[in-house]
Amino acid sequence: MKIIELKLGKRSYQIKTGFGVIKNLGREIRRLNLGTDAFIVTNNRIKLRYAKNLLKPLKESGINYIFKTVADSEKSKSLTSCLRVIQELARFDQKRKVFIIAFGGGVIGDLSGFISAIYKRGVPYIQIPTTLLACVDSSIGGKTGVDLKFGKNLVGAFYQPRLVMSELSFLKSLSSRQVRAGLAEIIKYAIIKDKKLFVYLEKNYPKIINLQKRALEHVVNRCAQIKSGIIQRDETEEKGLRTILNFGHTLGHAIEAAGNYQKYNHGEGIALGMVLAGQISKELGLISENVRSRIENLIKSAGLPVFIKGLSLKKIIEAYYRDKKFIGEINRLVLIRDIGKTVIKQNVPLNIIKDSLASRLNL
Amino acid sequence: MKIIELKLGKRSYQIKTGFGVIKNLGREIRRLNLGTDAFIVTNNRIKLRYAKNLLKPLKESGINYIFKTVADSEKSKSLTSCLRVIQELARFDQKRKVFIIAFGGGVIGDLSGFISAIYKRGVPYIQIPTTLLACVDSSIGGKTGVDLKFGKNLVGAFYQPRLVMSELSFLKSLSSRQVRAGLAEIIKYAIIKDKKLFVYLEKNYPKIINLQKRALEHVVNRCAQIKSGIIQRDETEEKGLRTILNFGHTLGHAIEAAGNYQKYNHGEGIALGMVLAGQISKELGLISENVRSRIENLIKSAGLPVFIKGLSLKKIIEAYYRDKKFIGEINRLVLIRDIGKTVIKQNVPLNIIKDSLASRLNL
Numbered sequence: 001m002k003i004i005e006l007k008l009g010k011r012s013y014q015i016k017t018g019f020g021v022i023k024n025l026g027r028e029i030r031r032l033n034l035g036t037d038a039f040i041v042t043n044n045r046i047k048l049r050y051a052k053n054l055l056k057p058l059k060e061s062g063i064n065y066i067f068k069t070v071a072d073s074e075k076s077k078s079l080t081s082c083l084r085v086i087q088e089l090a091r092f093d094q095k096r097k098v099f100i101i102a103f104g105g106g107v108i109g110d111l112s113g114f115i116s117a118i119y120k121r122g123v124p125y126i127q128i129p130t131t132l133l134a135c136v137d138s139s140i141g142g143k144t145g146v147d148l149k150f151g152k153n154l155v156g157a158f159y160q161p162r163l164v165m166s167e168l169s170f171l172k173s174l175s176s177r178q179v180r181a182g183l184a185e186i187i188k189y190a191i192i193k194d195k196k197l198f199v200y201l202e203k204n205y206p207k208i209i210n211l212q213k214r215a216l217e218h219v220v221n222r223c224a225q226i227k228s229g230i231i232q233r234d235e236t237e238e239k240g241l242r243t244i245l246n247f248g249h250t251l252g253h254a255i256e257a258a259g260n261y262q263k264y265n266h267g268e269g270i271a272l273g274m275v276l277a278g279q280i281s282k283e284l285g286l287i288s289e290n291v292r293s294r295i296e297n298l299i300k301s302a303g304l305p306v307f308i309k310g311l312s313l314k315k316i317i318e319a320y321y322r323d324k325k326f327i328g329e330i331n332r333l334v335l336i337r338d339i340g341k342t343v344i345k346q347n348v349p350l351n352i353i354k355d356s357l358a359s360r361l362n363l
Numbered sequence: 364m365k366i367i368e369l370k371l372g373k374r375s376y377q378i379k380t381g382f383g384v385i386k387n388l389g390r391e392i393r394r395l396n397l398g399t400d401a402f403i404v405t406n407n408r409i410k411l412r413y414a415k416n417l418l419k420p421l422k423e424s425g426i427n428y429i430f431k432t433v434a435d436s437e438k439s440k441s442l443t444s445c446l447r448v449i450q451e452l453a454r455f456d457q458k459r460k461v462f463i464i465a466f467g468g469g470v471i472g473d474l475s476g477f478i479s480a481i482y483k484r485g486v487p488y489i490q491i492p493t494t495l496l497a498c499v500d501s502s503i504g505g506k507t508g509v510d511l512k513f514g515k516n517l518v519g520a521f522y523q524p525r526l527v528m529s530e531l532s533f534l535k536s537l538s539s540r541q542v543r544a545g546l547a548e549i550i551k552y553a554i555i556k557d558k559k560l561f562v563y564l565e566k567n568y569p570k571i572i573n574l575q576k577r578a579l580e581h582v583v584n585r586c587a588q589i590k591s592g593i594i595q596r597d598e599t600e601e602k603g604l605r606t607i608l609n610f611g612h613t614l615g616h617a618i619e620a621a622g623n624y625q626k627y628n629h630g631e632g633i634a635l636g637m638v639l640a641g642q643i644s645k646e647l648g649l650i651s652e653n654v655r656s657r658i659e660n661l662i663k664s665a666g667l668p669v670f671i672k673g674l675s676l677k678k679i680i681e682a683y684y685r686d687k688k689f690i691g692e693i694n695r696l697v698l699i700r701d702i703g704k705t706v707i708k709q710n711v712p713l714n715i716i717k718d719s720l721a722s723r724l725n726l
Contacts, residue, residue: 150453
């Protein structure tokens, strides 16, 4: 087991990563004095497969609980779905001290975190991520949110969990495609902050895909460490430091959206976004062709897409413009000047962005 | 015009009180760099009567705007209504920088403040209260929230406005009953924190009821000052200091709820709650009969109820128990040991509470 301390004063918390960490769930809840009644948000698939792993430690510690399942889909992150879950929570919360457990992937984590932020102006919550993507990214940092029909994550709050338990044995039920999606975010951390991790991944990516215990624990913990370091310095994205976490995301989101979130999942979207960010970085003379191609090669070796299939340039550019209001100013791109070194560029010429996209279109 | 600085570091803001303060609205928005597009939440009655007072300064400063009206009722504070308003906000927020103006009483202030807290994880908002109650209480301190069917204010956030503009000329359209409701909160501030204000009110309460300019400005500003002082020391109600603002509210809420929020408005509820808190304080030997009767006399002189009509003891006690989970521990009452001096008592014997209620029932 590995432990990271995310230090945010009164809002500090631990991220525990490993095989078997979940066995201590009850003890952790008591140590942190989170409450007596656990409202566990999850989906049916996870509940069927892994509920028993939570129930044993909860029962041993005398903690009362209820499961609230939501659909295994982005639709569960709508404000309407949020309203339904919160009514259930209020119904459950009758006598004692309630807290929330987010038991699932990013959708469940974001939804549950937001509900924790606004119910009674804030109740404690724990993140128990069940996807590799959620382990290394969405479970850490307190960025919670739900979707409106006008855009994703338009409603939300910065609200930190009290504990993150990344129980890696839960990952064994993931499809190979889901594992690779998580690997995309892992590659992102290496590119933005850790050349050593990048070299490690170049050698050891098959171990991650095969969920080899030691490699997985090492890599998930390292990503949690990198993300924690950034969050500690810029909790609410006011200083612009948190922005580098969006490497590959600006164009990645546009590709995801252009495919109606059906064609490419989040990891695949940002894999493509990272290939493009590498290409734009090279085009602007920030990195050499050698660095650019190492990035593309690792992404390709990881079984992630490096060419965009079945989407038109027009559709992607349209989605890019729709998204920009949420990202902030026009054309603010996170680029790199080496592996491990980011640079933020504003007003990158649109033709460079379009050219990079066009060269990756494989219709 | 009077100005209070509410000091909360980066979240500091001014409370401007007086006749004519609204004329500076546009300049203030520009000074604080709040945005270019104002989403004004209000109701039809206020819009019809006072929209022009906002539009002139907004237009002069070139600020784009839209009005979103909600029903003039507590129902507008439901999570469902919140969802509708937020969809409208997202539709309006297309190109530039949006901010919110809460233009109304407590319902509109609480709803708009909450929407400001969660839309895009926080956008700026201004409170422009139009009731005496909102001027002295709900517009200040960033306690925002909406209702669930399981209870009032069960969903919410602490989120400070960027400015409060208490334009006192807006109060002239209030009914006498609404003015007295505001006076109840003013009396509360005097009882918990300011004997001098209490003495002033004993002499000058008719001036407040008649909305006499200088008296009104003095009293509203003094209450804003008292509330600001408390908020500065306990922004998120973690230190228990903010609790004293609930003087008269525990039993007051129960009386309001027992009457289905129809029989007594909030000010009348807490007027009764304060009479009861005085009586319980006397019963526990904390204050003399003289102090108790001064409180009752001022409340009565202000035209506020001091006897409970048409409600049974059983109904009030039931509502009291339903409410307690939100207030925190059982039987935590804010009492007084003199005018201007509060004391918090836990586990006050239920029979003392019941006796005080029974002696005030006038069926």
